[in-house]
Amino acid sequence: MTALDTAVAALMRRVAQEAILPRYQTLAEHEVIAKAANDMVTIADTEAEALLAEGLAAILPEAAIVGEEAVHADPALSSRLDNGLCWIIDPVDGTNNFAAGKPPFGIILALSDGGETQSGWIYDPLQDRLCIAHKSKGAFVNGERVSARTTGLTPPIAAISTVFLDPAQRAAVQARIAPYYTLVDIPRCAAEQYPRLVLGVNDISVFERTLPWDHAAGVLFVNEAGGMAARPDGTPYRTDQHGQKGLFAASSPALFDQFVKHSSAE
Template identity: 40%
Template sequence: MDKVAEILAEASAEAVEPRFRALAAGEVMEKAPGEVVTVADREAEAIIARRLRELLPVPVVGEEAVAADPALARALHDEPAAWLVDPVDGTANFVAGRPDYAVMCSLVRSGRTVASWIWQPATATAYRAELGAGSWRDGTRLTRPPAPHDAAKLRGSVKSRFLEPDRQERLRANAAAFGEVSPGRHAAGIEYPDVVEGRCDFILYWRTLPWDHAPGSLLVTEAGGVSSRLDGNPYRPEAPGGEDGLLVAADPETWELTRAVLLRD
């Protein structure tokens, strides 16, 4: 567990942090409409992938590698084990000079996330989780504080960008019942720790790319929270194009309450 944390921090120090607010012309590219990638993403992923293979020689499913060859994501269900890597989570924030970005990694065995790591360079904070062994911030074990039982006191985020307009409108109307609803911080590696630390009580995601959600989902569940599909099935990392919709919450009661409020007619 410690070695992977070192790999992420060292790759970040070498390829990512020196370029924060210092990206040169030509170092930011568009890989898909509305989605950017930088040389920092690509260089960090190459460093992390090489070193992870040295640690455990299984396939590495990296965000940027999959962008170039989508078939690589099949390893998540075709192979007994695979690494998942997001070299710069929150790339848009990184490009804009906002500190809400992270470097993340997970280990998937038999389709289930068994370990995860999140490195937040701006605050030099390391989160990690291991299936059955808990969630940790640096050397401190994390337990999610209790959330309010009243929807009007809950704080959360609803990510509806990838939904059709009528469903977006329905969610916005229903979300008015909560105490505070924000657009989020546009980086899963920041938002999931916010749930665990008690700064946020729930998040509804729609598109769920595996490198974005595997690390944080394990962090939340090992701290006593819930990360489940809207039908109640626990989150499992899937190749892009799989099931949509994921509700993350502080605890089972908050998950049920939030789902009931957001999906009511």
């Protein structure tokens, strides 16, 4: 691991031990707040984000910081993603799972530069699994280089989130996708979903919302492992594409292309 990886990993583990794991399965009712439908925040999210922001500012002071909860409070902060170096923080990804006292959940951090993700870190504190990716330098799990592998199953396994789809979009998934894939439930946790694509658990994932704290690190991880994650038209995912929806991820470029063909068929 690089010196940056060592510092970031130590920070993520410390924050997990101090702010996240002590709250796991011990949250009081008043420590869980609904931000919107199907979207929660807990005291662990806010405490962890504060600690992560403080630690990342010390590691790389020249970088701006964009945290999920900070942007929820002040949406204008997302403009920091447009220019220069920027840390991106998801303090507890999979908050709904965490609030329910069940896995998976994790911490996701990314470092972007002018809207392009340069590095990503995805940490599962229950498994102590750390996924790291750096642009043009490969993907790693707990220090070991990894290459994305498919499930090898026919039909391929597709994990498709329908939570934020309208009824017409859901119907399209059933008509266009279901005949060609085995559809499985999503873990409602990008910190788990992206590793599944690399580690041979799922072949395809589809996301409607593509917020940078959820996806910047995972997209880089899949691509650096030799899979393919991009917009449905094949263009790269960027962290400065504010409000843009739609993202496909696959264990291989061939599976990506195949899925695009099926999903766009009339």
